[in-house]
Amino acid sequence: MLACHAENGQGVGNFPPLWGQDSYNTGAGMSKLNKMASWVESNMPLGNANLTKQEAVDVTLYIDAQPRPNFNLQDHLLPRSEMGYYNSKVLEEKHTVRSNFKMFGLDVDTIRGDHLIP
Template identity: 50%
Template sequence: MERNPIIKAALGSAFGLALMVVAAGAVSAQGDRTVKPLAVPVPTELPPGELGKIVALGRDIVNNTNTHPLSRQYVGNSLTCTSCHLDGGTNPKALSFLGAASVYPTYTPREKQVITLEDRNLNCFMRSMNGVRPANGSEVSVAIAAYITWLSEGYPVKMSLKGPFGPNSQPSLKIDPATADVEHGKALYASTCASCHGSDGAGVGKFPPVWGSKSYNGGAGLAQNLKLATYLKNAMPLGNPNLSNKDALDIAAYVNAQPRPKFVLEEHLGKNK
């Protein structure tokens, strides 16, 4: 796992100033790569006692969502939370959970309501995992929320006016999705991605599918080209993300033009109907 520099300034009361420092840090040698330095170190020690046990359970579920006995029945594809939230959500480059708990409850325009951290996790079950929502307050839901809250220790609680986006969420690439070239994306996918994810998108061995019946559904965040492009820019190819903005967008448009499960809300609500 990667260690990032700690910005001491963000620990003080000058949170606004810290945000400016963080924004300045986003301009790196890679040009407009949208990765920010971390404001608070990643925790390493679990809390003692029962709480620590639940946090560890949540970590286990996040890393093994499609096989863990408490969560697998809610998963409808071959993914785990960590397939996208890399390194169990501790990798600041790829949909990190670090600090995420500090912005909830928050209003989300997608659901047009104020949601809790639990709700946000459960929404990823029905969209990104193409499954059904476990019940709010169930053991699986509480454990994941406990894990993400542990990963948010040290971040100041700060209500978010722009939706469910934690302090380390990545700003969208500045590129017009309408400029995507799917044919170019197809060629790049074959040369850059197919070795791990398969030329048919179905995944190879431990490498997860990126389209087809075992992939995320059409209601998932990554099903939007700009969100997928931003993710690819920061996270793929795994271990060596190096795509230009335009190449990231072209590949995203190609991947999302392939078949995947449709999203019909009523089929994914589970006991929350």
């Protein structure tokens, strides 16, 4: 991780930031613990994927517990009046680091050892 994404997770060259304001947001597939862990296990380190399932989960928990932009689906859709009832239910979808961990019964404060994530 250090060589490609830097110690601070902000990315280096063609390697994207893993957290922070310029990283993927909390609605992205990589912010879902199960999806990211599977991807990390199959692809990291780049060109020499050799992490165990547990190592991939640990890396994922560390990365996804870092601050990143929140995602509010409502900001990207038509107004409710133009969507109809069924489609308008997606307007309630919001994602935060905290809610992504809670979905799996995990407490981000316990994992991080602090209370810095809103």
